[in-house]
Amino acid sequence: MTEMVKLTAKDFATDQEVRWCPGCGDYAVLKAVQRTLPELGVDPAKTVFVSGIGCSSRFPYYMETYGFHTIHGRAPAIATGVKLANPDLDVWIITGDGDALSIGGNHTMHILRRNLDCQILLFNNEIYGLTKGQYSPTSRVGTRSPSTPFGSVDRPVSPSAFALGSGARFVARGIDVHKNLPAVLKAAHGHKGASFVEIYQNCIVYNDDVFAPFTAKENNGRQLWLEAGQPMLFEGGTKGIALDRQHLCLKVVDVVDGDWQTAEVIVHEPHNRGVAHMLVEMPLGGEWPVALGVLYEDPAPTFESAIVEQSRALSEGKTPDLQKLVAKGQTWQVEKEPHTL
Amino acid sequence: MATATHLLTPEEANADIVPEAVVVRFAGDSGDGMQLTGGQFTLSTALAGNDLATFPDFPAEIRAPQGTTFGVSAFQINFGSAAIETAGDAPDVLVAMNPAALKVNVADLKPGGLIIVDEGEFGARNLAKAGYDTNPLEDDSLGKWQVVPFNISQLTLESVKPFGLGNKEALRCKNMWTLGLALWMFDRDRAPIENWLKTKFAKAPELAEANIAALNAGHAFGETVEIGQPLKQHHLDPAPAVPGLYRTVTGAEALSLGLVAGAQLAGLPMFFGGYPITPASAILHHLSRYKEYGVTTFQAEDEIAAIAASIGASFAGSLGVTSSSGPGIALKTEAMGLAIMTELPLVIVNSQRGGPSTGLPTKTEQSDLYQAVYGRNGDAPMPVIAARSPADAFDCAIEACRIAVQYMTPVMLLTDGYIANAAEPWRVPDMSGYAPFPVAFVEEAPEDGFKPYARDNKLARPWARPGTPGLLHRIGGIEKQLDTGNIEYSPDNHQAMTDIRAQKVLGIADGCPEQVVEQGEAGAKLAIVGWGSTYGPIAQAVRRARGRGQDVAHVHLRHIWPLASGLGDLLRSFGKVIVPEMNTGQLKTLLRDQFLVDCQPLNKVSGQPFKIAEIEAAIEEALA
Numbered sequence: 001m002t003e004m005v006k007l008t009a010k011d012f013a014t015d016q017e018v019r020w021c022p023g024c025g026d027y028a029v030l031k032a033v034q035r036t037l038p039e040l041g042v043d044p045a046k047t048v049f050v051s052g053i054g055c056s057s058r059f060p061y062y063m064e065t066y067g068f069h070t071i072h073g074r075a076p077a078i079a080t081g082v083k084l085a086n087p088d089l090d091v092w093i094i095t096g097d098g099d100a101l102s103i104g105g106n107h108t109m110h111i112l113r114r115n116l117d118c119q120i121l122l123f124n125n126e127i128y129g130l131t132k133g134q135y136s137p138t139s140r141v142g143t144r145s146p147s148t149p150f151g152s153v154d155r156p157v158s159p160s161a162f163a164l165g166s167g168a169r170f171v172a173r174g175i176d177v178h179k180n181l182p183a184v185l186k187a188a189h190g191h192k193g194a195s196f197v198e199i200y201q202n203c204i205v206y207n208d209d210v211f212a213p214f215t216a217k218e219n220n221g222r223q224l225w226l227e228a229g230q231p232m233l234f235e236g237g238t239k240g241i242a243l244d245r246q247h248l249c250l251k252v253v254d255v256v257d258g259d260w261q262t263a264e265v266i267v268h269e270p271h272n273r274g275v276a277h278m279l280v281e282m283p284l285g286g287e288w289p290v291a292l293g294v295l296y297e298d299p300a301p302t303f304e305s306a307i308v309e310q311s312r313a314l315s316e317g318k319t320p321d322l323q324k325l326v327a328k329g330q331t332w333q334v335e336k337e338p339h340t341l
Numbered sequence: 342m343a344t345a346t347h348l349l350t351p352e353e354a355n356a357d358i359v360p361e362a363v364v365v366r367f368a369g370d371s372g373d374g375m376q377l378t379g380g381q382f383t384l385s386t387a388l389a390g391n392d393l394a395t396f397p398d399f400p401a402e403i404r405a406p407q408g409t410t411f412g413v414s415a416f417q418i419n420f421g422s423a424a425i426e427t428a429g430d431a432p433d434v435l436v437a438m439n440p441a442a443l444k445v446n447v448a449d450l451k452p453g454g455l456i457i458v459d460e461g462e463f464g465a466r467n468l469a470k471a472g473y474d475t476n477p478l479e480d481d482s483l484g485k486w487q488v489v490p491f492n493i494s495q496l497t498l499e500s501v502k503p504f505g506l507g508n509k510e511a512l513r514c515k516n517m518w519t520l521g522l523a524l525w526m527f528d529r530d531r532a533p534i535e536n537w538l539k540t541k542f543a544k545a546p547e548l549a550e551a552n553i554a555a556l557n558a559g560h561a562f563g564e565t566v567e568i569g570q571p572l573k574q575h576h577l578d579p580a581p582a583v584p585g586l587y588r589t590v591t592g593a594e595a596l597s598l599g600l601v602a603g604a605q606l607a608g609l610p611m612f613f614g615g616y617p618i619t620p621a622s623a624i625l626h627h628l629s630r631y632k633e634y635g636v637t638t639f640q641a642e643d644e645i646a647a648i649a650a651s652i653g654a655s656f657a658g659s660l661g662v663t664s665s666s667g668p669g670i671a672l673k674t675e676a677m678g679l680a681i682m683t684e685l686p687l688v689i690v691n692s693q694r695g696g697p698s699t700g701l702p703t704k705t706e707q708s709d710l711y712q713a714v715y716g717r718n719g720d721a722p723m724p725v726i727a728a729r730s731p732a733d734a735f736d737c738a739i740e741a742c743r744i745a746v747q748y749m750t751p752v753m754l755l756t757d758g759y760i761a762n763a764a765e766p767w768r769v770p771d772m773s774g775y776a777p778f779p780v781a782f783v784e785e786a787p788e789d790g791f792k793p794y795a796r797d798n799k800l801a802r803p804w805a806r807p808g809t810p811g812l813l814h815r816i817g818g819i820e821k822q823l824d825t826g827n828i829e830y831s832p833d834n835h836q837a838m839t840d841i842r843a844q845k846v847l848g849i850a851d852g853c854p855e856q857v858v859e860q861g862e863a864g865a866k867l868a869i870v871g872w873g874s875t876y877g878p879i880a881q882a883v884r885r886a887r888g889r890g891q892d893v894a895h896v897h898l899r900h901i902w903p904l905a906s907g908l909g910d911l912l913r914s915f916g917k918v919i920v921p922e923m924n925t926g927q928l929k930t931l932l933r934d935q936f937l938v939d940c941q942p943l944n945k946v947s948g949q950p951f952k953i954a955e956i957e958a959a960i961e962e963a964l965a
Binding site: 053333 | 384387390582583585586588602612632637643645646651654656658659735769770771772808810812814815816817818827
């Protein structure tokens, strides 16, 4: 496309009626994405949203781009085919905690280790919403739900820890209604490779306020917004994250009068994989904050570019010739006439 | 089996037994290289101009414990100077590299047949492992056959001595010694095998030389040893064949080439998503080498991802293809429903094997017909076609691609383990004789706006690629509104969409030829109706019966769903209908259901192909 007219959020909205529950966090994410895309200057015709199954997976129907609402858990696999068939497309995957980490855990792992160039937005609400409220693989122990009336007993998975463990080269976190979400989305889009974004998304019907311990206004001091080159501070700069050198783990330290250097607060270096592992393993609750923003970024060659390059190298100087192809191998000529019937 | 290439004289057609045909079975330990020996013997047979059909039969274990009966690997070839259509009912010659190979295979041998054994392997330990109490070479248990024992191990070791190989490596040349002897027996040229060995061992020339020495030694042994009658040289004249350029081809290879050709005829890049599974992996292996033909292969993390990625690629404008065997096809089922709902072209290849569950991974069966035709949730119609032979797999693959892109639908292409692995001579097709079916993507919206689920005269919807301005749209597995493709749950709409999906698939029959009769005529007293790899034994059995004057016809189906036009009337014209299948009667059920014809089943589920004699017996009984 040549010089494009400046698009707005409206240009990325379809004529379809949005069918999420009133007050659902999905609305906020949809708005954030629709607002961010024009700012990124993307071409809607070259943009594809691929989703699995679940509340969040209706997302593509509301985006005025190309879209594919697929089957439960398989969005990463479908997206892989889309991107390999046409690497020029800008591919976004919309998924949820059940979709990406239960039924589709395998595909999530493999798209991350292969490092397909795409953005993966995982809407984590710690519940199965569309099937009416069963506990999910990210639900905390003791979650009461229709399928666990006496409380769930199995330990949850941490999406970001899973992503990092699978070999992701970009791991970020955001909150559905937080003003920083567009910045996180932009960073994800700017990263070449599989960008994994965990979005804490409130399910107002089945799991309301499950993230309130760090998202509620009175608790927002618990948000540790990471920025490259900046100290890891929270609670209005009065607390920070430092390294417990004796036990080789993170600790929360008090910062007096903004003197984070004395408190030995760690400066965020997004490419530091070791620290990223510790950040995603920080426990929820107690004195701990929740790490948000870009936790880890260290680009590596992408899957589709390697495939394209190998194909190019192997095809170079070769002209496809079907007749030659079918006659490959050892052949022999039969000259004589056949018997006739 | 090369029915497409060989025309018959009336004498041949009427002959009770195919003249001048020999069935040889090579059998040994999984590690003895019997499949290689068989493959190279096949090549030399083809180059000698004989018609042939092969049957590789190997265990599911890669290297089962040496010397055991369950580790026996065999390769059977039927070749001759007339048309050959099966790998042969019973071998004339059995080459057994150890006691276990003898034990497992000897009962199949024709009375009076020739057994060549490596007596060097008949020590107490190997005899015990094979479960022999006494040495069969020394008692009279092999009395009805002619046994020619040589110490092949010893002879091989001597022949490769100059190359200084270790004992184990030297013994690996046994199969080439044996091949050399077999080449002598059938008066074959060694040069192509020598060339092949030089290429295969290009990086280890001493191994190439040692193997060639063993090959020559085996050949020289046949020439000089004066053993007399049982081991004598045969010469089989070339089989009559339509003039042209020939090569040998396995089903997996022909099918892969057909897919490449199909994509090229459609003018599309091909995306192949696969996951390793026996016996389908060979297709993934072949296609991964054709990058210059616009083929992208993707070894996915599982069967589901393999089909899902292929669907994604089709959405993006490639021809998506995926392949597996029964258990993997089961895993892909939900995604097939998505391809049906989103009406995207897709070819799904099922190389059927013995089932259910893991079943018999390396054995053949055609028991996935129900799975192909009926095996999905919801009313999910999908065209199904079946290849009858390795060479036919080429044309069937092209046909599957054509149907997929012209009707915007997933297509199931059935083949089986037997076809996939078997080799036959193949007249290299003239590609200029294949009509292209170029895909026309929608490039701009019509005046009244783009409707992703509008219909053409085939009821196919338009194919618009992401990246095309003005055609932005969303598809998915939720029921679609007529024309617009928007989400729509209303009762009338679901009824209408279900009807359209069914009508579209049924309409495929209108674009295909009417059902033909292979042999005999409509109205015969008896018809043998088959599909897939039973073609060879049915064709031969019917030919022999007709030679005896029996009024029997052979009908063979390529189109399993929708069935070819005219099939119902044709079936109703016969006095009796027998449907031989390597399952418990699946096509029989389908035909009874569609046409209310009293088709009688003839079933075999032993993991082995039908013998001609088994079908002949059924013909005899039905006409008695």
